[in-house]
Amino acid sequence: MSAMIVEGLHKQYGTVKAVDGVSFTVERGEVFALLGPNGAGKTTIVEILEGHRERDAGRVSVLGFDPATGGRAYRERIGVVLQEAGFEEEFSVFELVRLYAGFYPHPYGPDEVIERTGLKDKRDARVRTLSGGQRRRLDLALGLVGRPELLFLDEPTTGFDPSARHHAWELIDGLRSSGTTILLTTHYMDEAQQLADQVAVLRAGRVVAAGAPDTLIAAERxxxxxxxxxxxxxxxxxxxxxxxxxxxxxxxxxxxxxxxxxxxxxxxxxxxxxxxxxxxxxxxxxxxxxxxxxxxxxxx
The missing domain is CATH 3.30.70 (Alpha-Beta Plaits)
Structure with missing residues (x-):
């Protein structure tokens, strides 16, 4: 069974068609990248798939759930790394990761996730003392700690230096190897080319091209x-x-x-x-x- 099926998805805000008949399928264990300029509809699509926004029309199935009605049973099986997230500044890194782990039935150990995301040296540091790149690593840790079957990554390496980006890529490769399905949005095309098994390019709410990166390259250039x-x-x-x-x-x-x-x-x-x-x-x-x-x- 496919991890995600999207058929004829529509979402409109007033007269603006934010998502206009989008369809794609994501297989289990794939990294799938949604690409497009600002305003192309990526965020709206991802929010619908996460269950945070209602669609106007179309069929959506994620891990066998309709995200609009999946409730807690659905949310326990996904992880979300937002482009920007707010934290309680006085928590330590360990305390915050442990708190999030408690929301899930079968989480990873907090220290395991902290080490995997490169925050071992900041385990006991207060969130308010973290740099921008370290906060982004904390975003990743909080998205991973619930041991998700499907992980939504929204611009996961924004603010990372080259070394941290490559570390994050290795982490994502490792998650794929372990069977985790990943939906990725990024403005870094080298990141999508490096990580994605399949991509869909969006413009003005529509998919203008989809397929494996190498296939798109061979066909278009x-x-x-x-x-x-x-x-x-x-x-x-x-x-x-x-x-x-x-x-x-x-x-x-x-x-x-x-x-x-x-x-x-x-x-x-x-x-x-x-x-x-x-x-x-x-x-x-x-x-x-x-x-x-x-x-x-x-x-x-």
Missing amino acids: TSVLSFRLPEGTAVADLPPLTGEAEVRGTAVSVATRHPARDMHALTGWALERGTELTSLSLARPSLEDVYLDLVEEATS
Whole structure:
């Protein structure tokens, strides 16, 4: 059974269609990323899935529950890491994590979660003394402590330095490996590309593309093959390539949807001539490239 099924989801505020017929499915044990600019409908969708907001129309099933009516039985099986959360400033980290653990029937031990989220050195520190990044780690700890089957992560690494981000990525990978399903929202496309099994790109309340990151990249973008012309060689001397060559002085770039074929043709040609292709490189597109193209297409 799928962890999450969303079919024809609608939510409107006055004349604004915040969510306009969104559908997607999340399998158990997947990391699924909802991507889109501010105002695309991500927060509304997530709040509906968490059971915090009513939908106008559509079908929603999360862990077999309708979030609107699932009540405590549903909430005990999910974890939520909000983009911003308020804490009782005078609690220590341990006291707050222990308090939240008491809300769930089968929680992790507070010290285990504190260590996993990199807060061991701040175990007994008061919340008011924590830095922004440490507070974000505390958000993660509170979302994890209930041993959720499904974890909602809203911009989980905002405010993290590069080392802390990679630590969080390792934590998320570990949760996936243990069978936890994760719904992620993020503005960091490298984070989505690194973590997500599937993504859905939203614009103006609609899904404009969905699939595995590598699939979206392959479908939407070309790779760029770059090199410098060997001395005494003209562009006309090059072997036939599937992409059109752009030349600036001796620098050549080829936008290609068949990078392996064109790379093979070029290197074989150079070997036959006994010459070198200096500065030879192949730039693979990123999920960010695809995302920006999709958003621009949707607004044109």
